[in-house]
Amino acid sequence: MRSLLRAEWLRQRRRPDLWLLPLAILAIAVFGWQTGLASAENSLNYPAGEAPPDLAQQLARLRDPYLFPASFDSVVTGGFLAFIAAIHYGSSWTGSEFVRGTIRNVFLVHPTRLPFFAARLIALGLLALVIVLGLVIVAAVMPAIRGVVGSGEAIPPSLAGLLAYATAVWFALWFLALAATTVAALLRSGASAVLVIFIYVLAELVVANAPFWRDLGQLAWLPQLLPGGSVLRALGDVAEATGFTQASTANDPNASPIVVPPEIGFAIVGAWTVILLAVLVRRVRSMDIGE
């Protein structure tokens, strides 16, 4: 496995997307944090000059979410490109092996196929980890650079909570990369995989938000079984449980009348992970390499 991981590094380190995308993600995360803070500060529409004490305190409260570690949530929201990047890496890295035909060479020099894909998934996990660490650093550095002062009233999320939320973000990225890898292996093409995933996401959005689910009574939770929504919901549950966000579904008119508990939500994501891995393993083991 060590040699396969080393080979993965030799293979990917010269790809421009390995370096450019994470930099773009961090740049957008910085921009997202900055615009979020500016938007919060401007929301009171107070003209320039010293604000009265009660207004200053209100402004400080608006700045609280932009202080570390709470800032991680705004950075993750700003760095949404990371989720698209995860799909890109998964589909492009695997798809290009088939399009170029290099998968044949790989299976000739290392005929046992599964370890190659295991190394690929580990590499994608490491890359996702680097991106998440980058987002944590942005979340920590930006408030310090800007000298943001909060109200001192809010209880900030704990570092353990940050670790849990960052782990959830990391897993969500890896899950998307796994899904993209599996689809690319099924279709033998990165571009086709991206297209299929894009169409699927749109389809899931339409299906999951269709009004007829509400009429199903006790079965209204069924769309929550879908993979895309279940991952996002699990991520939201972790953010809420760790104090990064507040529950918002109460005011959401589209929210399902029956919400699966977070534990069940995590189990659904776990089940989808197992399903994707099983499909990938089956595909890799049995596929003919005609490239």
Add this chain to the structure above:
Amino acid sequence: MTLAIETMGLARRFGSVRAVDGIDLAVPEGSVFGFLGPNGSGKTTTIRMLLGLVRPTAGSARVLGETVGPGAPIVRRVGALVERPAFYPFLSPIENLVLFGVTAGIPESPLRARLPGLIDRVGLGEAAERKVDGFSTGMRQRLAIALAILHDPPLLILDEPTNGLDPAGVAEVRTLIGSLAGDGMTIFLSTHVLTEVEQVCDRVAILDHGRIVAQTTTVELLGGDGAIQLRFDSPAEADAAAAALDRAGRTVRPAGDALLTVPGGAGEGSSIVRTLAAAGVYPAEVRVDRTSLESVFLELTRGAGADDAAIHPTAWPQERVT
């Protein structure tokens, strides 16, 4: 005789098309085995099955004594060049070879140390640091050969190794194959360049419409239908020679003034001359008319449908090696 490759009724269908139709191959260890066939005859599919890239729909194959299929570990010990060599275009030849070598589990330091020599051996020395992206077909082919012999395999499977090479490159590859065979490597060479096979292969199998229509030694394939031409100084000497050979039980055909043709392979020339010498007749010239591989190949594969092809094995040598 130990076999490096053995197939038993190996077959592969793609839908209703029988790409490979139950072939029995026997490639002895240490041989240079030519695998011939027209385009679409099933050569590459056979090779892909031998390398575990494609699953057979029937039959089985053993390579270096082990059964092959997708994921078979024995493939690691085989060096292979499959048609249309593929590499990472954004890496140099050295980086590509290091990457695949490391993937194969070869320690990186010794691997890097021997790569310059290997790159030179396949004639890519000057392009060693360039990106593969700008390589010609011939250069990719050379790099693929380097990859195939990277781990000194006991068996080398080459699918059209001279594709895209210039004449000098073709000659170099031929020499390389000869030198690798000299090192004791078994070489399975799939090609439709017949001169290549005539010059380097000691055994040959011809595939047509997914079936083997001949499998034997190159000498037997080429010599089995040959003839020996005898020229004499006078028609009288030719008549005396014809009578002597007739008495020895040989078929003799007059081929002109003072010229006789005796059907037989190259190995029979000395026996014929001895017969003539015993009768006191000496030919002015003895010439072996060898059947060219091209004529044999065309004879065996000329527009034959699948049903026709099935007839050929009885007409041409099919030596079973066990």
